[in-house]
Amino acid sequence: MTKGGYVDTAWGQVHYRISGESGPWIGLFHESPLSCRVYEQVLPLLGRRARAVAFDTPGYGASDPPPGPGFEIPDYGRVLAEAAAGIGMERPVLGGVHSGASLALATAAHLPAAGLMLSGVPLLTPEERARFIAGWTPKAPLDDRGSQFAWAVERYRRIWGPDLPDELLHLAVVELMRVADRYDWGYQAAFRNDPSEALEAVDARILLLNAEGDRLAAKDAAALELARDARLVVLPDLPGQPHLRAPAAFAAHLLAFTQEVNRTTPS
Incomplete structure:
Protein backbone atom coordinates (compact mmCIF):
# COMPACT_ATOMS: atom_id res chain seq x y z
CA MET A 1 0.00 0.00 0.00
CA THR A 2 1.24 3.48 -0.82
CA LYS A 3 0.16 6.80 0.63
CA GLY A 4 0.60 10.32 -0.67
CA GLY A 5 1.63 13.47 1.13
CA TYR A 6 3.10 16.93 0.89
CA VAL A 7 6.00 18.55 2.70
CA ASP A 8 6.80 22.27 2.89
CA THR A 9 10.06 23.57 1.43
CA ALA A 10 11.61 26.86 0.38
CA TRP A 11 9.97 26.40 -3.05
CA GLY A 12 6.53 25.52 -1.71
CA GLN A 13 5.11 22.03 -1.33
CA VAL A 14 6.85 18.91 -2.60
CA HIS A 15 4.56 15.95 -3.26
CA TYR A 16 5.62 12.40 -2.50
CA ARG A 17 4.32 8.87 -2.23
CA ILE A 18 5.48 6.48 0.48
CA SER A 19 5.24 2.74 1.08
CA GLY A 20 6.36 0.87 4.21
CA GLU A 21 6.18 1.70 7.88
CA SER A 22 9.53 0.47 9.19
CA GLY A 23 13.05 -0.37 8.11
CA PRO A 24 15.70 1.64 6.28
CA TRP A 25 14.76 4.67 4.20
CA ILE A 26 14.88 4.80 0.40
CA GLY A 27 14.35 8.06 -1.52
CA LEU A 28 13.65 7.95 -5.25
CA PHE A 29 13.77 10.69 -7.91
CA HIS A 30 12.22 10.40 -11.36
CA GLU A 31 13.41 11.38 -14.81
CA SER A 32 12.22 14.65 -16.36
CA PRO A 33 9.48 15.58 -17.10
CA LEU A 34 7.51 12.78 -15.42
CA SER A 35 6.54 12.21 -11.78
CA CYS A 36 6.73 9.77 -8.90
CA ARG A 37 4.09 7.72 -10.71
CA VAL A 38 6.96 6.01 -12.56
CA TYR A 39 7.65 4.16 -9.29
CA GLU A 40 4.05 3.02 -8.67
CA GLN A 41 4.92 -0.65 -9.11
CA VAL A 42 8.32 -0.40 -7.40
CA LEU A 43 7.20 1.31 -4.18
CA PRO A 44 5.01 -1.47 -2.70
CA LEU A 45 7.73 -4.03 -3.40
CA LEU A 46 10.27 -1.92 -1.54
CA GLY A 47 7.78 -1.15 1.22
CA ARG A 48 7.77 -4.77 2.36
CA ARG A 49 11.16 -4.29 4.00
CA ALA A 50 11.87 -0.55 3.86
CA ARG A 51 10.29 2.88 4.00
CA ALA A 52 10.39 3.91 0.37
CA VAL A 53 9.54 7.43 -0.76
CA ALA A 54 9.26 8.67 -4.35
CA PHE A 55 9.28 12.45 -4.78
CA ASP A 56 7.83 14.65 -7.49
CA THR A 57 10.62 16.95 -8.64
CA PRO A 58 9.68 20.61 -8.07
CA GLY A 59 7.75 21.75 -11.12
CA TYR A 60 6.67 18.22 -12.09
CA GLY A 61 3.83 15.96 -10.99
CA ALA A 62 1.99 17.57 -8.07
CA SER A 63 4.96 19.50 -6.63
CA ASP A 64 5.02 23.28 -6.70
CA PRO A 65 7.43 24.69 -9.31
CA PRO A 66 10.67 26.53 -8.60
CA PRO A 67 10.42 30.34 -8.61
CA GLY A 68 11.54 30.30 -12.26
CA PRO A 69 13.24 28.28 -15.01
CA GLY A 70 16.85 29.27 -14.30
CA PHE A 71 17.62 27.16 -11.24
CA GLU A 72 20.33 24.50 -11.31
CA ILE A 73 20.47 20.86 -10.21
CA PRO A 74 22.26 21.74 -6.91
CA ASP A 75 19.33 24.08 -6.14
CA TYR A 76 16.85 21.28 -6.77
CA GLY A 77 18.96 18.96 -4.63
CA ARG A 78 18.92 21.38 -1.72
CA VAL A 79 15.13 21.65 -1.83
CA LEU A 80 14.65 17.89 -2.17
CA ALA A 81 16.97 17.31 0.79
CA GLU A 82 14.81 19.74 2.74
CA ALA A 83 11.74 17.73 1.73
CA ALA A 84 13.36 14.43 2.72
CA ALA A 85 14.43 15.78 6.10
CA GLY A 86 10.96 17.23 6.57
CA ILE A 87 9.37 13.78 6.53
CA GLY A 88 12.03 12.35 8.85
CA MET A 89 14.29 10.49 6.44
CA GLU A 90 17.63 9.54 8.01
CA ARG A 91 20.60 7.99 6.20
CA PRO A 92 18.52 6.90 3.21
CA VAL A 93 19.60 5.14 0.10
CA LEU A 94 18.99 7.79 -2.55
CA GLY A 95 18.24 6.72 -6.10
CA GLY A 96 17.20 8.09 -9.44
CA VAL A 97 16.91 7.51 -13.17
CA HIS A 98 18.63 9.81 -15.72
CA SER A 99 18.02 13.38 -14.49
CA GLY A 100 16.78 11.71 -11.29
CA ALA A 101 20.28 10.25 -10.87
CA SER A 102 21.69 13.79 -10.95
CA LEU A 103 19.07 14.82 -8.40
CA ALA A 104 20.04 11.92 -6.12
CA LEU A 105 23.69 13.01 -6.26
CA ALA A 106 22.75 16.65 -5.57
CA THR A 107 20.47 15.68 -2.69
CA ALA A 108 23.20 13.54 -1.13
CA ALA A 109 25.35 16.67 -0.82
CA HIS A 110 22.86 17.97 1.77
CA LEU A 111 21.50 14.77 3.31
CA PRO A 112 23.93 12.07 4.49
CA ALA A 113 23.14 8.88 2.58
CA ALA A 114 23.81 5.24 3.38
CA GLY A 115 24.23 4.57 -0.34
CA LEU A 116 23.16 5.65 -3.80
CA MET A 117 21.39 3.80 -6.62
CA LEU A 118 21.96 5.50 -9.97
CA SER A 119 20.36 4.44 -13.24
CA GLY A 120 21.77 6.12 -16.33
CA VAL A 121 24.04 8.84 -14.95
CA PRO A 122 24.09 11.66 -17.56
CA LEU A 123 27.87 11.99 -17.87
CA LEU A 124 27.63 13.92 -21.12
CA THR A 125 30.50 15.36 -23.09
CA PRO A 126 30.44 19.14 -23.67
CA GLU A 127 29.32 18.46 -27.25
CA GLU A 128 26.52 16.15 -26.16
CA ARG A 129 25.46 18.63 -23.50
CA ALA A 130 25.24 21.42 -26.07
CA ARG A 131 23.16 19.26 -28.43
CA PHE A 132 20.69 18.33 -25.70
CA ILE A 133 20.40 21.95 -24.53
CA ALA A 134 19.73 23.12 -28.08
CA GLY A 135 17.44 20.41 -29.37
CA TRP A 136 15.85 18.16 -26.74
CA THR A 137 13.09 20.42 -25.41
CA TYR A 183 8.47 20.65 -19.06
CA ASP A 184 11.89 21.95 -20.10
CA TRP A 185 12.84 23.48 -16.72
CA GLY A 186 14.22 20.37 -15.04
CA TYR A 187 15.49 18.96 -18.32
CA GLN A 188 17.56 22.05 -19.06
CA ALA A 189 18.92 22.17 -15.51
CA ALA A 190 20.05 18.56 -15.93
CA PHE A 191 21.66 19.27 -19.29
CA ARG A 192 23.57 22.22 -17.85
CA ASN A 193 24.76 20.12 -14.91
CA ASP A 194 27.89 17.97 -14.99
CA PRO A 195 27.40 15.27 -12.32
CA SER A 196 30.99 13.98 -12.47
CA GLU A 197 32.26 16.08 -9.55
CA ALA A 198 29.33 15.13 -7.35
CA LEU A 199 29.82 11.46 -8.27
CA GLU A 200 33.51 11.59 -7.36
CA ALA A 201 32.65 13.21 -4.01
CA VAL A 202 30.25 10.48 -2.85
CA ASP A 203 31.61 8.81 0.29
CA ALA A 204 29.17 5.91 0.20
CA ARG A 205 28.60 2.78 -1.83
CA ILE A 206 26.94 3.18 -5.20
CA LEU A 207 24.84 0.71 -7.14
CA LEU A 208 24.68 1.46 -10.86
CA LEU A 209 21.47 -0.29 -11.94
CA ASN A 210 20.66 0.03 -15.61
CA ALA A 211 18.89 -1.52 -18.58
CA GLU A 212 21.06 -3.13 -21.25
CA GLY A 213 19.72 -0.89 -24.01
CA ASP A 214 19.38 2.32 -22.02
CA ARG A 215 20.19 5.54 -23.89
CA LEU A 216 22.87 6.30 -21.27
CA ALA A 217 24.21 2.75 -20.78
CA ALA A 218 27.43 3.72 -22.54
CA LYS A 219 28.15 6.13 -19.67
CA ASP A 220 28.20 3.38 -17.03
CA ALA A 221 31.91 2.63 -17.57
CA ALA A 222 32.80 6.26 -16.91
CA ALA A 223 30.61 6.27 -13.80
CA LEU A 224 32.45 3.20 -12.48
CA GLU A 225 35.78 4.94 -12.98
CA LEU A 226 34.70 8.15 -11.25
CA ALA A 227 33.01 6.59 -8.22
CA ARG A 228 35.03 5.55 -5.19
CA ASP A 229 33.01 2.42 -4.44
CA ALA A 230 30.56 1.30 -7.12
CA ARG A 231 29.34 -1.79 -8.88
CA LEU A 232 27.25 -2.19 -12.00
CA VAL A 233 24.18 -4.39 -12.45
CA VAL A 234 22.70 -4.54 -15.94
CA LEU A 235 19.18 -5.86 -16.51
CA PRO A 236 19.39 -7.72 -19.83
CA ASP A 237 17.09 -7.49 -22.83
CA LEU A 238 15.57 -4.16 -21.82
CA PRO A 239 15.64 -1.14 -24.15
CA GLY A 240 15.48 1.27 -21.22
CA GLN A 241 13.25 2.36 -18.31
CA PRO A 242 14.17 -0.56 -15.99
CA HIS A 243 11.94 0.74 -13.19
CA LEU A 244 8.94 0.67 -15.52
CA ARG A 245 9.65 -2.37 -17.71
CA ALA A 246 11.07 -4.67 -15.01
CA PRO A 247 9.84 -3.27 -11.66
CA ALA A 248 10.23 -6.54 -9.75
CA ALA A 249 13.88 -7.01 -10.74
CA PHE A 250 14.61 -3.31 -10.23
CA ALA A 251 13.08 -3.38 -6.74
CA ALA A 252 14.83 -6.63 -5.79
CA HIS A 253 18.29 -5.27 -6.63
CA LEU A 254 17.59 -1.97 -4.89
CA LEU A 255 16.24 -3.66 -1.77
CA ALA A 256 19.19 -6.06 -1.56
CA PHE A 257 21.60 -3.12 -1.90
CA THR A 258 19.73 -1.17 0.79
CA GLN A 259 19.92 -4.08 3.20
CA GLU A 260 23.61 -4.56 2.40
CA VAL A 261 24.67 -0.96 3.08
CA ASN A 262 22.58 -0.80 6.23
CA ARG A 263 24.35 -3.88 7.62
CA THR A 264 27.70 -2.14 7.24
CA THR A 265 26.94 1.51 8.08
CA PRO A 266 26.03 3.06 11.43
CA SER A 267 22.34 3.59 12.16
Missing part, protein backbone atom coordinates in the same frame (compact mmCIF):
# COMPACT_ATOMS: atom_id res chain seq x y z
CA PRO A 138 11.25 22.17 -28.26
CA LYS A 139 8.22 24.17 -27.28
CA ALA A 140 5.10 22.02 -26.95
CA PRO A 141 2.49 22.93 -29.60
CA LEU A 142 -0.34 23.94 -27.25
CA ASP A 143 -3.51 24.68 -29.24
CA ASP A 144 -7.25 23.99 -29.33
CA ARG A 145 -6.82 21.21 -31.91
CA GLY A 146 -4.97 18.95 -29.49
CA SER A 147 -1.73 19.01 -31.47
CA GLN A 148 0.14 18.68 -28.19
CA PHE A 149 -1.15 15.14 -27.64
CA ALA A 150 -0.01 13.81 -31.01
CA TRP A 151 3.31 15.59 -30.47
CA ALA A 152 3.77 13.93 -27.08
CA VAL A 153 2.84 10.48 -28.41
CA GLU A 154 5.35 10.83 -31.27
CA ARG A 155 8.00 12.08 -28.87
CA TYR A 156 7.79 9.10 -26.52
CA ARG A 157 7.51 6.54 -29.30
CA ARG A 158 10.70 8.05 -30.71
CA ILE A 159 12.76 8.35 -27.51
CA TRP A 160 11.44 5.23 -25.68
CA GLY A 161 11.12 3.01 -28.75
CA PRO A 162 8.36 1.84 -31.10
CA ASP A 163 7.72 -1.24 -28.90
CA LEU A 164 6.56 0.98 -26.04
CA PRO A 165 3.64 -0.69 -24.20
CA ASP A 166 0.43 1.29 -24.30
CA GLU A 167 0.30 1.77 -20.53
CA LEU A 168 3.81 3.27 -20.42
CA LEU A 169 3.05 5.51 -23.37
CA HIS A 170 -0.10 6.73 -21.62
CA LEU A 171 1.80 7.39 -18.39
CA ALA A 172 4.53 9.38 -20.12
CA VAL A 173 2.16 11.44 -22.27
CA VAL A 174 -0.17 12.31 -19.39
CA GLU A 175 2.67 13.39 -17.12
CA LEU A 176 4.25 15.49 -19.87
CA MET A 177 0.93 17.17 -20.65
CA ARG A 178 0.47 18.13 -16.98
CA VAL A 179 3.54 20.37 -17.16
CA ALA A 180 3.75 21.11 -20.90
CA ASP A 181 4.33 24.83 -20.36
CA ARG A 182 7.40 24.19 -18.19
Whole structure:
Protein backbone atom coordinates (compact mmCIF):
# COMPACT_ATOMS: atom_id res chain seq x y z
CA MET A 1 0.00 0.00 0.00
CA THR A 2 1.24 3.48 -0.82
CA LYS A 3 0.16 6.80 0.63
CA GLY A 4 0.60 10.32 -0.67
CA GLY A 5 1.63 13.47 1.13
CA TYR A 6 3.10 16.93 0.89
CA VAL A 7 6.00 18.55 2.70
CA ASP A 8 6.80 22.27 2.89
CA THR A 9 10.06 23.57 1.43
CA ALA A 10 11.61 26.86 0.38
CA TRP A 11 9.97 26.40 -3.05
CA GLY A 12 6.53 25.52 -1.71
CA GLN A 13 5.11 22.03 -1.33
CA VAL A 14 6.85 18.91 -2.60
CA HIS A 15 4.56 15.95 -3.26
CA TYR A 16 5.62 12.40 -2.50
CA ARG A 17 4.32 8.87 -2.23
CA ILE A 18 5.48 6.48 0.48
CA SER A 19 5.24 2.74 1.08
CA GLY A 20 6.36 0.87 4.21
CA GLU A 21 6.18 1.70 7.88
CA SER A 22 9.53 0.47 9.19
CA GLY A 23 13.05 -0.37 8.11
CA PRO A 24 15.70 1.64 6.28
CA TRP A 25 14.76 4.67 4.20
CA ILE A 26 14.88 4.80 0.40
CA GLY A 27 14.35 8.06 -1.52
CA LEU A 28 13.65 7.95 -5.25
CA PHE A 29 13.77 10.69 -7.91
CA HIS A 30 12.22 10.40 -11.36
CA GLU A 31 13.41 11.38 -14.81
CA SER A 32 12.22 14.65 -16.36
CA PRO A 33 9.48 15.58 -17.10
CA LEU A 34 7.51 12.78 -15.42
CA SER A 35 6.54 12.21 -11.78
CA CYS A 36 6.73 9.77 -8.90
CA ARG A 37 4.09 7.72 -10.71
CA VAL A 38 6.96 6.01 -12.56
CA TYR A 39 7.65 4.16 -9.29
CA GLU A 40 4.05 3.02 -8.67
CA GLN A 41 4.92 -0.65 -9.11
CA VAL A 42 8.32 -0.40 -7.40
CA LEU A 43 7.20 1.31 -4.18
CA PRO A 44 5.01 -1.47 -2.70
CA LEU A 45 7.73 -4.03 -3.40
CA LEU A 46 10.27 -1.92 -1.54
CA GLY A 47 7.78 -1.15 1.22
CA ARG A 48 7.77 -4.77 2.36
CA ARG A 49 11.16 -4.29 4.00
CA ALA A 50 11.87 -0.55 3.86
CA ARG A 51 10.29 2.88 4.00
CA ALA A 52 10.39 3.91 0.37
CA VAL A 53 9.54 7.43 -0.76
CA ALA A 54 9.26 8.67 -4.35
CA PHE A 55 9.28 12.45 -4.78
CA ASP A 56 7.83 14.65 -7.49
CA THR A 57 10.62 16.95 -8.64
CA PRO A 58 9.68 20.61 -8.07
CA GLY A 59 7.75 21.75 -11.12
CA TYR A 60 6.67 18.22 -12.09
CA GLY A 61 3.83 15.96 -10.99
CA ALA A 62 1.99 17.57 -8.07
CA SER A 63 4.96 19.50 -6.63
CA ASP A 64 5.02 23.28 -6.70
CA PRO A 65 7.43 24.69 -9.31
CA PRO A 66 10.67 26.53 -8.60
CA PRO A 67 10.42 30.34 -8.61
CA GLY A 68 11.54 30.30 -12.26
CA PRO A 69 13.24 28.28 -15.01
CA GLY A 70 16.85 29.27 -14.30
CA PHE A 71 17.62 27.16 -11.24
CA GLU A 72 20.33 24.50 -11.31
CA ILE A 73 20.47 20.86 -10.21
CA PRO A 74 22.26 21.74 -6.91
CA ASP A 75 19.33 24.08 -6.14
CA TYR A 76 16.85 21.28 -6.77
CA GLY A 77 18.96 18.96 -4.63
CA ARG A 78 18.92 21.38 -1.72
CA VAL A 79 15.13 21.65 -1.83
CA LEU A 80 14.65 17.89 -2.17
CA ALA A 81 16.97 17.31 0.79
CA GLU A 82 14.81 19.74 2.74
CA ALA A 83 11.74 17.73 1.73
CA ALA A 84 13.36 14.43 2.72
CA ALA A 85 14.43 15.78 6.10
CA GLY A 86 10.96 17.23 6.57
CA ILE A 87 9.37 13.78 6.53
CA GLY A 88 12.03 12.35 8.85
CA MET A 89 14.29 10.49 6.44
CA GLU A 90 17.63 9.54 8.01
CA ARG A 91 20.60 7.99 6.20
CA PRO A 92 18.52 6.90 3.21
CA VAL A 93 19.60 5.14 0.10
CA LEU A 94 18.99 7.79 -2.55
CA GLY A 95 18.24 6.72 -6.10
CA GLY A 96 17.20 8.09 -9.44
CA VAL A 97 16.91 7.51 -13.17
CA HIS A 98 18.63 9.81 -15.72
CA SER A 99 18.02 13.38 -14.49
CA GLY A 100 16.78 11.71 -11.29
CA ALA A 101 20.28 10.25 -10.87
CA SER A 102 21.69 13.79 -10.95
CA LEU A 103 19.07 14.82 -8.40
CA ALA A 104 20.04 11.92 -6.12
CA LEU A 105 23.69 13.01 -6.26
CA ALA A 106 22.75 16.65 -5.57
CA THR A 107 20.47 15.68 -2.69
CA ALA A 108 23.20 13.54 -1.13
CA ALA A 109 25.35 16.67 -0.82
CA HIS A 110 22.86 17.97 1.77
CA LEU A 111 21.50 14.77 3.31
CA PRO A 112 23.93 12.07 4.49
CA ALA A 113 23.14 8.88 2.58
CA ALA A 114 23.81 5.24 3.38
CA GLY A 115 24.23 4.57 -0.34
CA LEU A 116 23.16 5.65 -3.80
CA MET A 117 21.39 3.80 -6.62
CA LEU A 118 21.96 5.50 -9.97
CA SER A 119 20.36 4.44 -13.24
CA GLY A 120 21.77 6.12 -16.33
CA VAL A 121 24.04 8.84 -14.95
CA PRO A 122 24.09 11.66 -17.56
CA LEU A 123 27.87 11.99 -17.87
CA LEU A 124 27.63 13.92 -21.12
CA THR A 125 30.50 15.36 -23.09
CA PRO A 126 30.44 19.14 -23.67
CA GLU A 127 29.32 18.46 -27.25
CA GLU A 128 26.52 16.15 -26.16
CA ARG A 129 25.46 18.63 -23.50
CA ALA A 130 25.24 21.42 -26.07
CA ARG A 131 23.16 19.26 -28.43
CA PHE A 132 20.69 18.33 -25.70
CA ILE A 133 20.40 21.95 -24.53
CA ALA A 134 19.73 23.12 -28.08
CA GLY A 135 17.44 20.41 -29.37
CA TRP A 136 15.85 18.16 -26.74
CA THR A 137 13.09 20.42 -25.41
CA PRO A 138 11.25 22.17 -28.26
CA LYS A 139 8.22 24.17 -27.28
CA ALA A 140 5.10 22.02 -26.95
CA PRO A 141 2.49 22.93 -29.60
CA LEU A 142 -0.34 23.94 -27.25
CA ASP A 143 -3.51 24.68 -29.24
CA ASP A 144 -7.25 23.99 -29.33
CA ARG A 145 -6.82 21.21 -31.91
CA GLY A 146 -4.97 18.95 -29.49
CA SER A 147 -1.73 19.01 -31.47
CA GLN A 148 0.14 18.68 -28.19
CA PHE A 149 -1.15 15.14 -27.64
CA ALA A 150 -0.01 13.81 -31.01
CA TRP A 151 3.31 15.59 -30.47
CA ALA A 152 3.77 13.93 -27.08
CA VAL A 153 2.84 10.48 -28.41
CA GLU A 154 5.35 10.83 -31.27
CA ARG A 155 8.00 12.08 -28.87
CA TYR A 156 7.79 9.10 -26.52
CA ARG A 157 7.51 6.54 -29.30
CA ARG A 158 10.70 8.05 -30.71
CA ILE A 159 12.76 8.35 -27.51
CA TRP A 160 11.44 5.23 -25.68
CA GLY A 161 11.12 3.01 -28.75
CA PRO A 162 8.36 1.84 -31.10
CA ASP A 163 7.72 -1.24 -28.90
CA LEU A 164 6.56 0.98 -26.04
CA PRO A 165 3.64 -0.69 -24.20
CA ASP A 166 0.43 1.29 -24.30
CA GLU A 167 0.30 1.77 -20.53
CA LEU A 168 3.81 3.27 -20.42
CA LEU A 169 3.05 5.51 -23.37
CA HIS A 170 -0.10 6.73 -21.62
CA LEU A 171 1.80 7.39 -18.39
CA ALA A 172 4.53 9.38 -20.12
CA VAL A 173 2.16 11.44 -22.27
CA VAL A 174 -0.17 12.31 -19.39
CA GLU A 175 2.67 13.39 -17.12
CA LEU A 176 4.25 15.49 -19.87
CA MET A 177 0.93 17.17 -20.65
CA ARG A 178 0.47 18.13 -16.98
CA VAL A 179 3.54 20.37 -17.16
CA ALA A 180 3.75 21.11 -20.90
CA ASP A 181 4.33 24.83 -20.36
CA ARG A 182 7.40 24.19 -18.19
CA TYR A 183 8.47 20.65 -19.06
CA ASP A 184 11.89 21.95 -20.10
CA TRP A 185 12.84 23.48 -16.72
CA GLY A 186 14.22 20.37 -15.04
CA TYR A 187 15.49 18.96 -18.32
CA GLN A 188 17.56 22.05 -19.06
CA ALA A 189 18.92 22.17 -15.51
CA ALA A 190 20.05 18.56 -15.93
CA PHE A 191 21.66 19.27 -19.29
CA ARG A 192 23.57 22.22 -17.85
CA ASN A 193 24.76 20.12 -14.91
CA ASP A 194 27.89 17.97 -14.99
CA PRO A 195 27.40 15.27 -12.32
CA SER A 196 30.99 13.98 -12.47
CA GLU A 197 32.26 16.08 -9.55
CA ALA A 198 29.33 15.13 -7.35
CA LEU A 199 29.82 11.46 -8.27
CA GLU A 200 33.51 11.59 -7.36
CA ALA A 201 32.65 13.21 -4.01
CA VAL A 202 30.25 10.48 -2.85
CA ASP A 203 31.61 8.81 0.29
CA ALA A 204 29.17 5.91 0.20
CA ARG A 205 28.60 2.78 -1.83
CA ILE A 206 26.94 3.18 -5.20
CA LEU A 207 24.84 0.71 -7.14
CA LEU A 208 24.68 1.46 -10.86
CA LEU A 209 21.47 -0.29 -11.94
CA ASN A 210 20.66 0.03 -15.61
CA ALA A 211 18.89 -1.52 -18.58
CA GLU A 212 21.06 -3.13 -21.25
CA GLY A 213 19.72 -0.89 -24.01
CA ASP A 214 19.38 2.32 -22.02
CA ARG A 215 20.19 5.54 -23.89
CA LEU A 216 22.87 6.30 -21.27
CA ALA A 217 24.21 2.75 -20.78
CA ALA A 218 27.43 3.72 -22.54
CA LYS A 219 28.15 6.13 -19.67
CA ASP A 220 28.20 3.38 -17.03
CA ALA A 221 31.91 2.63 -17.57
CA ALA A 222 32.80 6.26 -16.91
CA ALA A 223 30.61 6.27 -13.80
CA LEU A 224 32.45 3.20 -12.48
CA GLU A 225 35.78 4.94 -12.98
CA LEU A 226 34.70 8.15 -11.25
CA ALA A 227 33.01 6.59 -8.22
CA ARG A 228 35.03 5.55 -5.19
CA ASP A 229 33.01 2.42 -4.44
CA ALA A 230 30.56 1.30 -7.12
CA ARG A 231 29.34 -1.79 -8.88
CA LEU A 232 27.25 -2.19 -12.00
CA VAL A 233 24.18 -4.39 -12.45
CA VAL A 234 22.70 -4.54 -15.94
CA LEU A 235 19.18 -5.86 -16.51
CA PRO A 236 19.39 -7.72 -19.83
CA ASP A 237 17.09 -7.49 -22.83
CA LEU A 238 15.57 -4.16 -21.82
CA PRO A 239 15.64 -1.14 -24.15
CA GLY A 240 15.48 1.27 -21.22
CA GLN A 241 13.25 2.36 -18.31
CA PRO A 242 14.17 -0.56 -15.99
CA HIS A 243 11.94 0.74 -13.19
CA LEU A 244 8.94 0.67 -15.52
CA ARG A 245 9.65 -2.37 -17.71
CA ALA A 246 11.07 -4.67 -15.01
CA PRO A 247 9.84 -3.27 -11.66
CA ALA A 248 10.23 -6.54 -9.75
CA ALA A 249 13.88 -7.01 -10.74
CA PHE A 250 14.61 -3.31 -10.23
CA ALA A 251 13.08 -3.38 -6.74
CA ALA A 252 14.83 -6.63 -5.79
CA HIS A 253 18.29 -5.27 -6.63
CA LEU A 254 17.59 -1.97 -4.89
CA LEU A 255 16.24 -3.66 -1.77
CA ALA A 256 19.19 -6.06 -1.56
CA PHE A 257 21.60 -3.12 -1.90
CA THR A 258 19.73 -1.17 0.79
CA GLN A 259 19.92 -4.08 3.20
CA GLU A 260 23.61 -4.56 2.40
CA VAL A 261 24.67 -0.96 3.08
CA ASN A 262 22.58 -0.80 6.23
CA ARG A 263 24.35 -3.88 7.62
CA THR A 264 27.70 -2.14 7.24
CA THR A 265 26.94 1.51 8.08
CA PRO A 266 26.03 3.06 11.43
CA SER A 267 22.34 3.59 12.16
